[in-house]
Amino acid sequence: xxxxxxxxxxxxxxxxxxxxxxxxxxxxxxxxxxxxxxxxxxxxxxxxxxxxxxxxxxxxxxxxxxxxxxxxxxxxxxxxxxxxxxxxxxxxxxxxxxxxxxxxxxxxxxxxxxxxxxxxxxxxxxxxxxxxxxxxxxxxxxxxxxxxxxxxxxxxxxxxxxxxxxxxxxxxxxxxxxxxxxxxxxxxxxxxxxxxxxxxxxxxxxxxxxxxxxxxxxxxxxxxxxxxxxxxxxxxxxxxxxxxxxxxxxxxxxxxxxxxxxxxxxxxxxxxxxxxxxxxxxxxxxxxxxxxxxxxxxxxxxxxxxxxxxxxxxxxxxxxxxxxxxxxxxxxxxxxxxxxxxxxxxxxxxxxxxxxxxxxxxxxxxxxxxxxxxxxxxxxxxxxxxxxxxxxxxxxxxxxxxxxxxxxxxxxxxxxxxxxxxxxxxxxxxxxxxxxxxxxxxxxxxxxxxxxxxxxxxxxxxxxxxxxxx
Ligand code: ADP
Numbered sequence: 044x045x046x047x048x049x050x051x052x053x054x055x056x057x058x059x060x061x062x063x064x065x066x067x068x069x070x071x072x073x074x075x076x077x078x079x080x081x082x083x084x085x086x087x088x089x090x091x092x093x094x095x096x097x098x099x100x101x102x103x104x105x106x107x108x109x110x111x112x113x114x115x116x117x118x119x120x121x122x123x124x125x126x127x128x129x130x131x132x133x134x135x136x137x138x139x140x141x142x143x144x145x146x147x148x149x150x151x152x153x154x155x156x157x158x159x160x161x162x163x164x165x166x167x168x169x170x171x172x173x174x175x176x177x178x179x180x181x182x183x184x185x186x187x188x189x190x191x192x193x194x195x196x197x198x199x200x201x202x203x204x205x206x207x208x209x210x211x212x213x214x215x216x217x218x219x220x221x222x223x224x225x226x227x228x229x230x231x232x233x234x235x236x237x238x239x240x241x242x243x244x245x246x247x248x249x250x251x252x253x254x255x256x257x258x259x260x261x262x263x264x265x266x267x268x269x270x271x272x273x274x275x276x277x278x279x280x281x282x283x284x285x286x287x288x289x290x291x292x293x294x295x296x297x298x299x300x301x302x303x304x305x306x307x308x309x310x311x312x313x314x315x316x317x318x319x320x321x322x323x324x325x326x327x328x329x330x331x332x333x334x335x336x337x338x339x340x341x342x343x344x345x346x347x348x349x350x351x352x353x354x355x356x357x358x359x360x361x362x363x364x365x366x367x368x369x370x371x372x373x374x375x376x377x378x379x380x381x382x383x384x385x386x387x388x389x390x391x392x393x394x395x396x397x398x399x400x401x402x403x404x405x406x407x408x409x410x411x412x413x414x415x416x417x418x419x420x421x422x423x424x425x426x427x428x429x430x431x432x433x434x435x436x437x438x439x440x441x442x443x444x445x446x447x448x449x450x451x452x453x454x455x456x457x458x459x460x461x462x463x464x465x466x467x468x469x470x471x472x473x474x475x476x477x478x479x480x481x482x483x484x485x486x487x488x489x490x491x492x493x494x495x496x497x498x499x500x501x502x503x504x505x506x507x508x509x510x511x512x513x
Contacts, residue, residue, distance in 0.1 A: 050237040054229035061225035065218045072214075084197035092191040095122055095129060096177035103179065103186040110187070115140045122191075123150065126157050126198050128172075130190040139187070157194045164204055170194055239263045243275055250275070255283035288454060295456035299339055299470045303332040342472040345403075346455065349479035356397040356483060358508055363433045364391040364426045366398065370405040371424065374413060382418035385409075389426030392433035394504045400480045401504070404488075407473040408437040408500050416441035416497065432486070432503045440495035449490050453478040477502075 098118065102111050110131070119129050119142050128150055130141045143150045154172055161170055173195040179187040199207075242259065249257040257279055259272045310329050313319035348354055367387045371378075378385055394401075405424075412422045420440035427434040444452055444459060451457045456471040481488045486504040493499045 048237065049240060050230070050233040053233035053236065054226065057225050057229035057232070058222065061222055065221060069214060069218070081197070084199070085195075088193060088195070088197045091125070092127060092175060092193060093177065095127065095191060096179060096189045099129075099131065099189055100179040100181060100186065103181055105181055105184070105186075110139055112140060116145070119145065123153060126153065126193055126200075128154070128192040130192075132188045132190075134185050134187055136188065154194075157198050160201070160204075161194060161198055164199070168196060170196055170198070235264070239265075239268050239272075243268075243271055246279075247275055250279050250282065253286075255279055255286050291457075292455050295471065296343070299456070300336070303335050307332045339470050339472075342470060342476065346472050346476050346479065349400075349476050349483065354479075354483050356400065356508075358395050358397055360393050361396045361398045361401060362391050362393050363401075363435055363504075364389055366401060367405060367424045367426055367435060370402055370409060371422075373406065374409055377410075377413050378422070381413055381416065383413060383416055383420050383422055385422045385424070387424045387426075389424075390428055392426055392428045392506075394433040394506045395508050396484050396504055400484070404477050404480050404502060405435065405437070407477045408502070411473060411500075412437055412439035412441065412497075415439065420495075420497070429503065431506055433506055434504075435502045436499050437502075438493050438495075438499040439497040440493075441497045443492050443496050444490055444498045446492070452490065453488070 095118065099115065102114050103109075104111065110133075115131055119131075119140060122129050123142050123146075128142045130143075131139045133139055138144075158171070161168060171194065172192050174190050174192045177189045177191065178185055179189055246257050246259050258276050261269060261272050261276075263269050263272055307329055310319070310325060310332075314321045314325065319325065364387070367389075371385050371387055374385070409422060409424070416422065416439045423436075423438045425436040425438070427436070448459050452459065453474045455475040457475075458471040478488055481502055481504065484504050485508070486502060488500065488502045490498050490500050
């Protein structure tokens with residue numbers, strides 16, 4: 044299904060809302076005004092007729108028993124222009140003044156105009172001229188009768204209609220303006236929201252295509268969009284780092300394998316061709332190369348196991364001080380060969396951990412301390428109690444790790460330039476294994492420089508297994 048654009052969606056909803064509001068307001072006001080207006084006009088018409096009757100009653104002269112017909116005539120003509128046809132009779136019913144008698148043509152003209160106008164403008168009223176009879180009295184005495192004809196239920200003058208038309212026009216223009224404003228505001232508003240969303244969508248698409256260097260500018264106004272932008276940027280950065288690591292891992296593994304394999308293959312080729320004698324020493328060198336390969340493969344496997352989620356820890360109570368002593372014993376020969384001395388100090392601290400894995404951690408750190416130390420140096424292991432954590436520092440007086448490389452040396456296959464130059468270096472997997480094992484225990488590992496110019500690695504392990512404390 045093709046989705047409509049966000050911008051179209053927002054602005055169309057807004058326009059719909061305005062249309063609905065306009066419709067509701069005009070419907071409501073029309074209903075209300077029309078009903079009230081009709082009612083008001085009817086009342087007005089009736090009141091006017093009654094008013095004429097009252098005025099005329101006053102014109103009867105009780106002393107002479109006659110009417111001031113001049114006045115009646117004036118009043119009758121005025122009323123006629125307003126659409127009221129009057130007829131005055133005395134108390135006996137004798138006709139005294141009749142608008143129709145007076146000016147038949149004008150009366151007919153008037154009636155025809157009003158009827159035509161009303162039937163055209165208000166056909167639903169279905170009105171017509173109606174006559175109403177009023178008794179004219181002075182006090183209790185009946186002095187005459189007045190018949191008033193007018194268009195019922197009500198008639199509107201030309202001016203009235205002009206006013207109504209103007210009012211309707213204002214309503215229409217206001218509605219159209221409101222619609223226009225809603226459209227403009229809607230488009231602007233929608234653009235403000237849709238643009239950054241479209242940019243984010245585009246960026247994530249690029250990231251999905253593998254362009255991990257893509258980053259979004261953080262110039263959005265809404266907090267949610269800013270959070271989304273940050274999340275996308277963080278995701279891209281994490282993917283970029285992972286991608287970089289993966290590339291390096293592949294090329295480094297290839298690099299690490301190439302040298303021993305090339306050495307072995309040339310030796311064996313020459314010996315097989317009879318060019319080189321398979322002496323004891325040469326065979327031993329071949330064996331050493333093979334051992335390097337086997338060690339690398341073993342390290343890769345160990346790392347895979349330590350980093351994979353399926354690492355099972357066989358936890359028991361482990362005394363870190365005793366373990367540290369045990370570990371250094373295994374390095375006696377190497378230490379002696381390199382002319383190094385070792386010291387294990389500190390307090391006995393018991394942690395709940397997998398002894399074999401922690402032994403591996405300490406062995407890797409001590410092995411590095413030896414590899415990267417010069418003769419006459421001291422390798423020092425210090426065990427400390429830090430409340431909920433057991434701490435082991437492994438310090439050497441060797442070449443140290445430059446500060447800018449400290450965060451990288453725990454990555455797989457990472458080696459500092461200085462160590463690459465040395466013949467003693469390994470493949471760069473030892474510290475990655477250390478970190479994976481320590482983190483599997485819920486602990487941390489880090490490195491700092493020390494006053495001897497060497498480095499101090501610090502392992503912190505929780506005394507309790509994570510999640511078991513009360
Ligand atoms: P490697 O097999 O190369 O020793 P590691 O993962 O154990 O691999 O160490 C990674 C890199 O960290 C080493 O190549 C070295 O550059 C640096 N490093 C590790 N331990 C030390 C140390 N004690 N002193 C100086 N540099 C060290």
